Amino acid sequence: MNDFIFFFNQVVIGGAVLGSIYALGAVGITLIFGILRFAHFAHGDMMTMGGFVAFLLAGIVAATGIAFPLPTGFVVLPFAMVIAAVLALGIDKGFYAPLRARGARPVTLLIASIGVTMMIQGVIRLFFGSSSYSFFEGGSKKLYRIDLPFEGVTRPISFTEPQLLLVILTAVAVIALHLFLTRSRLGKGMRAMADNADLARVSGINTKLVVRVTWVIAGALACLAGTMLALDVSLKPDLAFNIVLPIFAAAIVGGLGHAYGAIAGGFLLGFAETMAVFNWAVLLRPFRDALPEWFEIPSSLALVQSEYKLTVAFIILVVVLLVRPTGIFKGAST
Amino acid sequence: MTMRYVGLFSGLFVLIVVVGLFMGAPFTVRLMVEAFAFALIAMGLNIQWGFGGLFNFGILGMLMVGGFAMVFIAFPVNEAFWASDGPAMLGMTLFAAAIGAVLIVLAHNVQRIGIIGKWRGAVIVLAWFVAYVIFRSQMDPAASYITSEAGWIGGLGLPVLLGWAFGGVLAAAIGFFVGKISLGLRTDYLAIATIGIAEILRAVIKNVDWLTRGTLTVSPIPWPVPNPQAFQAMGHDPSMSFVLARSGFLVLVVAVVAIALFLIHRAYNGPWGRMMRAIRDNHIAAGSMGKDVTKRQLELFVFGSALMGIGGAILTSFVGIYDPSSYQPINHTFIIWVMLIVGGSGNNFGALIGGLFIYIVWVLSEPMAQALFLNLSDFSQGMGWGEIPDISARAIQMRVFVLGLVITIALRFAPKGLLPEFVRRHD
Amino acid sequence: MNVVELKNVVAGYGGAPILNGVNIAIEASDIGVIVGPNGAGKSTTLKAIFGLLTVTEGEVEFEGRDITNSEPDRLVPLGLSFVPQEHNVFTSMTVHENFEMGAFVRRDDLSASLEMVYEMFPDLKAKRNQNAGELSGGQRQMVAMGRALMSQPRLLMLDEPSAGLSPRYMMEIFEQVVKINAAGVGILMVEQNARQALAFATKGFVLASGQNRYTGTGRELLDDPEVAKSFLGG
Numbered sequence: 005m006n007d008f009i010f011f012f013n014q015v016v017i018g019g020a021v022l023g024s025i026y027a028l029g030a031v032g033i034t035l036i037f038g039i040l041r042f043a044h045f046a047h048g049d050m051m052t053m054g055g056f057v058a059f060l061l062a063g064i065v066a067a068t069g070i071a072f073p074l075p076t077g078f079v080v081l082p083f084a085m086v087i088a089a090v091l092a093l094g095i096d097k098g099f100y101a102p103l104r105a106r107g108a109r110p111v112t113l114l115i116a117s118i119g120v121t122m123m124i125q126g127v128i129r130l131f132f133g134s135s136s137y138s139f140f141e142g143g144s145k146k147l148y149r150i151d152l153p154f155e156g157v158t159r160p161i162s163f164t165e166p167q168l169l170l171v172i173l174t175a176v177a178v179i180a181l182h183l184f185l186t187r188s189r190l191g192k193g194m195r196a197m198a199d200n201a202d203l204a205r206v207s208g209i210n211t212k213l214v215v216r217v218t219w220v221i222a223g224a225l226a227c228l229a230g231t232m233l234a235l236d237v238s239l240k241p242d243l244a245f246n247i248v249l250p251i252f253a254a255a256i257v258g259g260l261g262h263a264y265g266a267i268a269g270g271f272l273l274g275f276a277e278t279m280a281v282f283n284w285a286v287l288l289r290p291f292r293d294a295l296p297e298w299f300e301i302p303s304s305l306a307l308v309q310s311e312y313k314l315t316v317a318f319i320i321l322v323v324v325l326l327v328r329p330t331g332i333f334k335g336a337s338t
Numbered sequence: 339m340t341m342r343y344v345g346l347f348s349g350l351f352v353l354i355v356v357v358g359l360f361m362g363a364p365f366t367v368r369l370m371v372e373a374f375a376f377a378l379i380a381m382g383l384n385i386q387w388g389f390g391g392l393f394n395f396g397i398l399g400m401l402m403v404g405g406f407a408m409v410f411i412a413f414p415v416n417e418a419f420w421a422s423d424g425p426a427m428l429g430m431t432l433f434a435a436a437i438g439a440v441l442i443v444l445a446h447n448v449q450r451i452g453i454i455g456k457w458r459g460a461v462i463v464l465a466w467f468v469a470y471v472i473f474r475s476q477m478d479p480a481a482s483y484i485t486s487e488a489g490w491i492g493g494l495g496l497p498v499l500l501g502w503a504f505g506g507v508l509a510a511a512i513g514f515f516v517g518k519i520s521l522g523l524r525t526d527y528l529a530i531a532t533i534g535i536a537e538i539l540r541a542v543i544k545n546v547d548w549l550t551r552g553t554l555t556v557s558p559i560p561w562p563v564p565n566p567q568a569f570q571a572m573g574h575d576p577s578m579s580f581v582l583a584r585s586g587f588l589v590l591v592v593a594v595v596a597i598a599l600f601l602i603h604r605a606y607n608g609p610w611g612r613m614m615r616a617i618r619d620n621h622i623a624a625g626s627m628g629k630d631v632t633k634r635q636l637e638l639f640v641f642g643s644a645l646m647g648i649g650g651a652i653l654t655s656f657v658g659i660y661d662p663s664s665y666q667p668i669n670h671t672f673i674i675w676v677m678l679i680v681g682g683s684g685n686n687f688g689a690l691i692g693g694l695f696i697y698i699v700w701v702l703s704e705p706m707a708q709a710l711f712l713n714l715s716d717f718s719q720g721m722g723w724g725e726i727p728d729i730s731a732r733a734i735q736m737r738v739f740v741l742g743l744v745i746t747i748a749l750r751f752a753p754k755g756l757l758p759e760f761v762r763r764h765d
Numbered sequence: 766m767n768v769v770e771l772k773n774v775v776a777g778y779g780g781a782p783i784l785n786g787v788n789i790a791i792e793a794s795d796i797g798v799i800v801g802p803n804g805a806g807k808s809t810t811l812k813a814i815f816g817l818l819t820v821t822e823g824e825v826e827f828e829g830r831d832i833t834n835s836e837p838d839r840l841v842p843l844g845l846s847f848v849p850q851e852h853n854v855f856t857s858m859t860v861h862e863n864f865e866m867g868a869f870v871r872r873d874d875l876s877a878s879l880e881m882v883y884e885m886f887p888d889l890k891a892k893r894n895q896n897a898g899e900l901s902g903g904q905r906q907m908v909a910m911g912r913a914l915m916s917q918p919r920l921l922m923l924d925e926p927s928a929g930l931s932p933r934y935m936m937e938i939f940e941q942v943v944k945i946n947a948a949g950v951g952i953l954m955v956e957q958n959a960r961q962a963l964a965f966a967t968k969g970f971v972l973a974s975g976q977n978r979y980t981g982t983g984r985e986l987l988d989d990p991e992v993a994k995s996f997l998g999g
Contacts, residue, residue: 043526099746111393111525112749115679118672119746126739130732189869192858196866199855206815206849208841208870208916249537252530311545318534325523325531
C-alpha cells in the first residue's frame with residue numbers, strides 16, 4: 005500500500021502540478037495564436053516576468069511587516085496579474101502592433117517574439133542576476149500530510165501549500181475562462197475572431213479591443229502560472245524559458261487556437277512526463293510473492309531516465325505533429 | 339546597390355580595425371575566427387530560410403552534432419576502450435537496434451495481412467515499444483560498462499579537417515531526417531518541431547557519457563594548424579604566439595567561407611537557384627508545374643544543415659573543448675536568426691555581413707556595457723547613491739538585451755536587412 | 766434621400782486601381798443590383814463602401830454623411846451591414862451565437878430582433894444551438910443574412926447571396942431580400958444570376974472594367990438589347 009501512495013504522490017500529484025502550469029501557459033499561447041495567428045515564443049518569459057513582478061510586490065509587502073496566513077507571493081498575485089497584463093499590452097504595442105499595422109506575415113511576428121524573449125531575459129538578468137530566489141526566504145513552505153487510515157500504511161499523501169493553491173487556482177481560472185468565452189459578449193467576440201477574423205471585422209466587432217483583451221488574459225494567466233511555478237520550485241531568470249517548449253507542445257497537442265484543447269494538452273503532457281520517469285518497479289514490489297520465481301524485478305523500470313524528462317513532451321509533440329497536426333482534439337471549438 | 343556593398347563592407351573593415359586598436363590583436367583575431375564561423379552558419383540558415391522559406395529553430399542541434407562529429411574524428415584514440423569488451427557490446431547494441439528497426443518496418447506493413455485501422459495503429463505502437471525495450475536492454479549495460487571501464491569511446495585520431503567535413507556530413511544526415519519528418523508542416527509548427535528535435539538532440543548528447551563524455555567535456559581538441567603552444571615552443575612570446583596561431587586558423591576559416599560562398603553563389607544564380615526561388619515564392623504554382631517541391635525543400639534543408647555542421651565543428655575545434663552543456667538556444671540558435679535578418683535574408687553577402695557584424699556587436703556589448711555601468715556607478719557614487727553591485731555579472735547579460743533590441747528594430751525599420759535580396763525580373 | 770451614394774469612386778488594394786470612377790445611388794426603398802462580367806469590380810464596390818479597401822479618389826456617403834474609408838466597426842453602428850460571399854458564418858459557433866455576433870455593436874435588448882430573424886428563417890429556429898459549420902449551404906446563407914440583420918441596418922449589402930445555392934434556396938433568399946426591403950432597408954447586392962435579380966431590382970448597375978456602363982431600373986436593363994447581348998448572355 006505504501007508503494008501505491010508513493011505512486012500517488014509522484015505521479016498523480018506531480019502530474020497535476022506540472023499539468024496545471026502547462027495548461028495555464030498553453031491557454032495563453034493558444035489564445036494569442038487564435039486571435040493573432042502567430043506562435044508567441046516570448047510567452048515563457050512573460051511567465052517569468054510575472055513571477056518577478058509578484059516577487060517584487062511580495063518584497064514590498066513583507067517590508068511592511070504585515071503577516072498573512074497564506075504565502076505572501078500568493079496574496080499579492082491579483083496585483084501582480086494586473087501589472088503583468090499592462091506589461092503584456094505594452095509589449096504588444098511596442099513590438100507586435102507596428103508589425104501587424106504594416107501587414108507583416110505571422111512568421112515575422114514569430115521572429116519578433118524571439119527578440120522580445122531576449123529583451124525580457126536581458127532586463128530580468130540585468131536587475132536580478134542569474135541566481136535563483138525563493139518566495140519563502142527565512143520561512144518554509146507549509147506541508148500537508150494526509151495519513152490514510154489503513155493498516156500497515158506508514159507513508160502519508162503529501163503535498164505543499166503552493167501545490168494545493170496552484171491546482172485550485174488553475175481550476176478557478178479554467179472555469180472563469182470558460183464562462184468568459186461562452187457567456188460574455190466580449191468573450192464570444194473573441195471566439196468569433198479566432199474563428200473568422202475577417203467576418204468578425206465585418207460584423208462590427210472591435211477587433212483592436214479583442215486583441216487588447218487577449219493580451220490582458222494571456223499576460224495575467226502567464227503571471228499566475230509563473231508565480232505559482234516560482235512558489236512551487238524557485239524563481240530564476242530562466243524559470244519558464246526552459247518549459248516554454250513543453251507548453252507549446254501542450255498547445256499544439258490540444259490543437260492551436262482551441263482553449264479547452266490547450267488545457268487538456270497541458271494535463272496530458274504533465275501526466276505523461278511524470279509517468280514516463282516514474283520507476284514502475286515500485287508498483288511491482290507488492291506482488292513479489294505472486295510473481296514467478298524466474299522473474300526478477302529490476303531496480304529501475306522507468307520508461308525514460310529522469311535526465312530525459314523534458315524530451316518526453318517533445319517526443320509526444322513530434323509524434324502528434326506527424327500523425328495529427330491539427331491536434332488530438334480536432335473539432336473542439338475554441 | 340554596388341555602393342551599398344562597398345560601403346557596408348568597408349564600414350565593417352573600419353569597425354574591425356577600431357576594435358583591434360582598442361582590444362588588441364589576440365582578441366581581435368579570435369573574434370574574427372569566431373565571427374567567420376558564425377557567418378558560415380548564418381549562410382547555412384540563409385539557404386534554408388532565405389532561399390527555401392524553411393523555418394529552422396533547431397540550429398543549436400546542428401552545431402552540437404557538427405562539434406561532436408569533429409571530436410569523434412579528430413580526438414586521439416582511446417586505447418582502453420578498444421582493448422575492452424566495449425566494441426563488441428556496441429556491436430550487440432547495433433544488432434538490437436537493427437532487430438528493432440525490422441520490427442517497426444514489419445509493423446508498418448501489417449495491412450498486407452489484413453490488420454488495418456486502429457489495430458494497425460496498436461501493432462505499430464507495440465512494435466515501437468518492443469523495439470525500444472530491446473534496444474535499451476543492450477544499450478544500458480553497454481553504456482555503463484564503457485563509462486566504468488574506459489570512460490568513453492574516444493576519437494579516431496584522424497586529421498581535424500576531415501573532422502570538419504564529417505561535421506557537415508553528420509549534420510546533413512541529421513538534417514535529412516529532421517526535414518523528412520517535419521518539412522510538410524506549416525511554418526509555426528515547423529519552428530516548434532525543429533526546436534523540439536534540437537532539444538532532444540541536446541538532451542541526448544549531454545547525457546550519453548559513453549559517446550560524448552557529456553558534462554565531463556572533452557579537451558584538448560587538436561587544431562588543424564599549429565596551435566599557440568607550438569608557436570610558444572618555437573620561442574615566440576605568449577601574445578605573439580596567440581596572434582600567429584589564431585591567424586593561421588583564421589586563414590583556414592576564411593578559405594572555407596569563401597569556398598562556400600562561391601559554391602552557393604554559383605548554384606543560386608543557376609537554374610537550380612531559380613527553381614528554388616520559384617518554389618519559395620509560390621510553391622503551389624511550382625508544384626503544379628511538375629516540380630517536386632518537397633524533395634527540393636529537403637535538399638535545401640540538408641545543404642543548410644551541412645554548413646551549420648561545418649560551422650559547429652569549426653567553433654568546437656577553435657575553442658578546443660567540447661562541452662555539450664555550453665550550448666544555449668540564445669547563443670546558438672536565436673543569434674543566427676538575428677544575423678540573417680539584420681544582414682538580409684535571401685542574400686549570401688547579407689548573411690556574411692550580418693554574421694560578422696552581429697557577432698562583433700554581441701561580443702563587444704559586454705565590455706561596452708561594463709564601461710557604461712562603471713561610469714554610471716562612478717556617477718551614482720559621486721551623487722552619494724552608492725555604487726552599482728555585480729557590474730561584471732550584469733554587463734554580460736546586457737548583450738542578450740542588445741541582441742533582442744537589434745532584431746526588433748531591424749524587423750520594424752529594415753525588414754529586408756542591410757543587404758536586401760537581389761530580385762531579378764525576367765519579364 | 767439616398768441611403769448610400771458613391772461619387773466617382775476610385776479604389777484598389779494598393780496596386781493599380783480596380784474601380785475607376787464608380788457612381789451608385791440607392792434610396793431606402795431601393796433594391797439595387799450590380800451585375801457585370803468577372804473582374805468588373807462588383808464585389809470590390811461593396812468592399813470599398815465597407816472600408817475593406819482603400820478609396821483613393823471620390824467619395825462614399827451614407828445618408829448624406831461622408832463615410833469614405835471608415836472602418837467597419839464604425840460603419841455597423843451607423844446602419845450598414847454586409848454579407849460577404851464566402852466564409853460568411855462563424856462555423857465553430859452556434860446559430861444563436863452567430864446572431865449575437867451580428868448584434869455585437871448593440872447594447873440593448875436583442876430579443877425582438879432575434880424573434881424577427883427566426884420568424885424570417887423558421888428552419889433555423891430548430892437549429893439555433895447547432896454549430897453553423899454543420900448546416901447546409903442554403904441554411905448557412907440564411908444564418909449569414911440573419912447575422913447581418915441583427916445590427917438593425919438601414920442598408921444591407923449582399924455579395925452574391927445565391928452563389929452555389931440550389932434554385933429553391935435562391936428563390937427563398939430573393940424572397941427574403943424583397944421582404945427585408947419592404948421593411949424599409951435599402952438593399953445593394955451583387956449577383957451572378959443577373960436575370961433573376963434584375964427582375965425585382967428597382968435599380969440596376971452594369972459595371973465593366975471598374976466603371977459604370979449602364980444604369981437604369983431592373984426592367985430597363987433587362988429590356989435593353991445592348992445589355993442583354995453583352996452582359997446577360999443574349
